[in-house]
Amino acid sequence: MSESKALPVAGIELGGTKTVVAWGLSDGTIHEEHRFPTTRPEETFATATAWLRERGTPAGIGVGAFGPVRVNPAAPDFGSLLATPKDGWQGFSITGALAAAFPGVPLTLDTDVNAALWGEVALGAAQGATDAAYITIGTGIGAGILSGGRLVHGAVHPEFGHFKVARAPGDSFAGLCPFHGDCLEGLASGPAIAARWGKAAADLPADHPAWDMEAWYLAHGILALLAIVSPSKVIVGGGVSQSAGLHAKIAACLEKITAGYFGEGDFTDLVVPPALEQEAGIRGALLLASNH
Amino acid sequence: MSESKALPVAGIELGGTKTVVAWGLSDGTIHEEHRFPTTRPEETFATATAWLRERGTPAGIGVGAFGPVRVNPAAPDFGSLLATPKDGWQGFSITGALAAAFPGVPLTLDTDVNAALWGEVALGAAQGATDAAYITIGTGIGAGILSGGRLVHGAVHPEFGHFKVARAPGDSFAGLCPFHGDCLEGLASGPAIAARWGKAAADLPADHPAWDMEAWYLAHGILALLAIVSPSKVIVGGGVSQSAGLHAKIAACLEKITAGYFGEGDFTDLVVPPALEQEAGIRGALLLASNH
Numbered sequence: 001m002s003e004s005k006a007l008p009v010a011g012i013e014l015g016g017t018k019t020v021v022a023w024g025l026s027d028g029t030i031h032e033e034h035r036f037p038t039t040r041p042e043e044t045f046a047t048a049t050a051w052l053r054e055r056g057t058p059a060g061i062g063v064g065a066f067g068p069v070r071v072n073p074a075a076p077d078f079g080s081l082l083a084t085p086k087d088g089w090q091g092f093s094i095t096g097a098l099a100a101a102f103p104g105v106p107l108t109l110d111t112d113v114n115a116a117l118w119g120e121v122a123l124g125a126a127q128g129a130t131d132a133a134y135i136t137i138g139t140g141i142g143a144g145i146l147s148g149g150r151l152v153h154g155a156v157h158p159e160f161g162h163f164k165v166a167r168a169p170g171d172s173f174a175g176l177c178p179f180h181g182d183c184l185e186g187l188a189s190g191p192a193i194a195a196r197w198g199k200a201a202a203d204l205p206a207d208h209p210a211w212d213m214e215a216w217y218l219a220h221g222i223l224a225l226l227a228i229v230s231p232s233k234v235i236v237g238g239g240v241s242q243s244a245g246l247h248a249k250i251a252a253c254l255e256k257i258t259a260g261y262f263g264e265g266d267f268t269d270l271v272v273p274p275a276l277e278q279e280a281g282i283r284g285a286l287l288l289a290s291n292h
Numbered sequence: 293m294s295e296s297k298a299l300p301v302a303g304i305e306l307g308g309t310k311t312v313v314a315w316g317l318s319d320g321t322i323h324e325e326h327r328f329p330t331t332r333p334e335e336t337f338a339t340a341t342a343w344l345r346e347r348g349t350p351a352g353i354g355v356g357a358f359g360p361v362r363v364n365p366a367a368p369d370f371g372s373l374l375a376t377p378k379d380g381w382q383g384f385s386i387t388g389a390l391a392a393a394f395p396g397v398p399l400t401l402d403t404d405v406n407a408a409l410w411g412e413v414a415l416g417a418a419q420g421a422t423d424a425a426y427i428t429i430g431t432g433i434g435a436g437i438l439s440g441g442r443l444v445h446g447a448v449h450p451e452f453g454h455f456k457v458a459r460a461p462g463d464s465f466a467g468l469c470p471f472h473g474d475c476l477e478g479l480a481s482g483p484a485i486a487a488r489w490g491k492a493a494a495d496l497p498a499d500h501p502a503w504d505m506e507a508w509y510l511a512h513g514i515l516a517l518l519a520i521v522s523p524s525k526v527i528v529g530g531g532v533s534q535s536a537g538l539h540a541k542i543a544a545c546l547e548k549i550t551a552g553y554f555g556e557g558d559f560t561d562l563v564v565p566p567a568l569e570q571e572a573g574i575r576g577a578l579l580l581a582s583n584h
Contacts, residue, residue, distance in 0.1 A: 131447040145520065147439050147446070154439070154522020155423040156555055163519035164512055164549065166456040166474075179551045182458075220456055224516045227455035228437065230446020257456065259471045263448055 007059035010052045010102075011285030014038065014065040014094070015112060016086060016139065020282045021048045023055040026290035028123050028283040041081075041092040049101035060106045061098055062288030064115025064281050067142075068157050069094070071110050079109055082157075108288040112136075112281055113144035113160075114151045116237065116274070119284030121146060124275035126233040133231045134274070135160065135221070136238035141185040147229050161185030165220040168213045171196075188217035190240045206244040214240070215249035222254055222271065226262050237274040247271050299351035302344045302394075303577030306330065306357040306386070307404060308378060308431070312574045313340045315347040318582035320415050320575040333373075333384040341393035352398045353390055354581030356407025356573050359434075360449050361386070363402050371401055374449075400580040404428075404573055405436035405452075406443045408529065408566070411576030413438060416567035418525040425523045426566070427452065427513070428530035433477040439521050453477030457512040460505045463488075480509035482532045498536040506532070507541035514546055514563065518554050529566040539563050 006025035013020040015038060022033040034051050038044050052058065068082040079095025098107055110118070117126070117134035126132040126146070134144040141161030145152040152158060162183045173196040177186030186192060193201040197210045204210045222234050236247060251267035258267075274280045298317035305312040307330060314325040326343050330336050344350065360374040371387025390399055402410070409418070409426035418424040418438075426436040433453030437444040444450060454475045465488040469478030478484060485493040489502045496502045514526050528539060543559035550559075566572045 129447070131445075143520075147444050147521075148442055150440055150442070152439050152521055153423075155421070155524030156522050158518075158520055158522045159553065160519050162550075162553055163516045164458040166458060179553045180549070224455040225520060226448075226450075227452050228435075228450055228517060228520050229439075229444055230448050230450045232447030257472070258454075261451065261454055261471045 007290060008056065009286055009289035010055075010058040010061045011282050011289060012048055012061065012063045012065075013112060013115065013281040013285050014044070014063060015281075016066045019044055019048060021051050022282045022286060023052065023058070024286045026060065026286060028119060028287045030279070030283065030286065033282060040088045041097070045094075045097040045101070049098070053101065057102065058105060058289070060108065060289035061102060062115070062285040062291070063094060063098070063107065063109045064112040064285045064288070065094055065109065067111050068159070069109070069111065071114075071153055071157070079107075106289075108291045110151060110153075110288055111142075111144060111157070113142045114153075115144070115284035115288060116276075116280040117144035117146055117235070117284065118151065118287055119276050119280040119282075120235050120274055122287050123283060124280060125235050125272045129231070129233045131229060131231045132233040132235070133222075133225050133229070134235045134237065134280070135218070137188065137218070137236065137240040138190050138238040141189050141221075141238075143225075145225075145229055145231070152229070160221070161189070163224065165217060165224070168216040171213060184217060184221050188214055188221075193240065201240050201243065204243070206246075211243055211246055211249060214243075215246060215253045218250045219253035219257060222250065223257055226258070230262075232270070234271050235274050236271060237280065241273065247273055299582060300348065301578055301581035302347075302350040302353045303574050303581060304340055304353065304355045304357075305404060305407065305573040305577050306336070306355060307573075308358045311336055311340060313343050314574045314578060315344065315350070316578045318352065318578060320411060320579045322571070322575065322578065325574060332380045333389070337386075337389040337393070341390070345393065349394065350397060350581070352400065352581035353394060354407070354577040354579065354583070355386060355390070355399065355401045356404040356577045356580070357386055357401065359403050360451070361401070361403065363406075363445055363449070371399075400583045402443060402445075402580055403434075403436060403449070405434045406445075407436070407576035407580060408572040409436035409438055409527070409576065410443065410579055411568050411572040411574075412527050412566055414579050415575060416572060417527050417564045421523070421525045423521060423523045424525040424527070425514075425517050425521070426527045426529065426572070427510070429480065429510070429528065429532040430482050430530040433481050433513075433530075435517075437517075437521055438523070444521070452513070453481070455513075455516065457509060457516070460508040463505060476509060476513045480506055480513075485532065493532050493535065496535070498538075503535055503538055503541060506535075507538060507545045510542045511545035511549060514542065515549055518550070522554075524562070526563050527566050528563060529572065533565060539565055
């Protein structure tokens, strides 16, 4: 079925540190992929488009990009990077670069986290969900959100990591966010964990108290999601999420702080790791390619 | 234009303490309305349907109901009240009562806050917005949310008041929520204000420190909305919101805590009172009546 309908498409996952390009099908199948460091925008897109052009002309291109990026097709600066500290990227037009390389090929652009969520909804841990979220915890904290079967874009752009949550008992760490200090990202990103405990997150053993505190903050972030968009599945991914047992700790904390109010369901079934692991974003980008 | 297309419809705003029924048009025009106390469900619906039947058979019925209520038409208990402490209402079927009184008449059911938001989007303070929220602050705190032009329902039901926000400096009030103590509703509802300051909210002068603290909590709740669904308009209504200057205080606090991260816009333009005042919910219900 899907083979007869799926089109040859290109996917681009543009991350802050690495970029992935893939040649595959609009059903999310990857035929070939290429990973390389994200450098300056012109160079990054030259590498991506040269690699893709060797493979042919795709029927569509799907992009999941780091942000903030303008994803509203009606906006005059659609496809451009907004205020990013990343050198050379502010104002760069992703859609412009791709239209020059592949004139006339339809393009679908979304955030990296929405692309990853889209992959997980179609093929991974959130299959069948109409309301779901994909939270990534690494250098920063972000989330893609699906509401009523559609990816949430909002009027400007959601920035999940940048709201304030209740402090974990005994935590007096000031927080690392240059804008907000102790917003969720400022308290619970990878660099925040490292700064608080004096050791990289990857080097902290699973029974270190750092992980109970991390679970507290993520559970409080997810509680806000439950209160505002009521997802049936919350995928927690990103490098920091790979600590053994973290998802179970988050679920246990969530069960405690919701106190039965958001249903008696099993929160270990709500808070799950990505099923597509590192491929969620690029497979989501291929799936988005047929979405224009 | 609208007169030639608008149909005669019925609207019902079912509140925890009062019910409003209206006869009007599907463009939100009210011809006649009737307000009465919400008592037990059978009696309340007998009053509502008798009043409506005297006016004719509507082309559609729109209902905005207090909750939690099942608004997903695909659910087996669609139209029923869920776990509510309100005497006699748990398990009552709104759709069943209306189908018995008006067989064959199409029914659209949503939450009271979504109905009020729908009214404000069509005719009030959020006209033209595709992403907006309506927060009501009274006995409890709730919100209706519009994302990408559609009302958010979620997998279970959003319960905006029941997530935890950062404590206001110096506030040690335990909070009133029977489930969560110091969730947003537990700290900032009308009864919470009264319990903290020993005086009803309506009796606290506009320059009382209670309102700075109230603005803090509401601004932090709105910050979570910005981070998760990115609305361009946040309407703050309900009895407690009527304190003079509260919207400006919330906007000022929000400007401070966002620290330029969510755009340099004027937050006094983001945080506004309802333009339809007490009529938002019932006009929204009339508008919903044509939405089946």
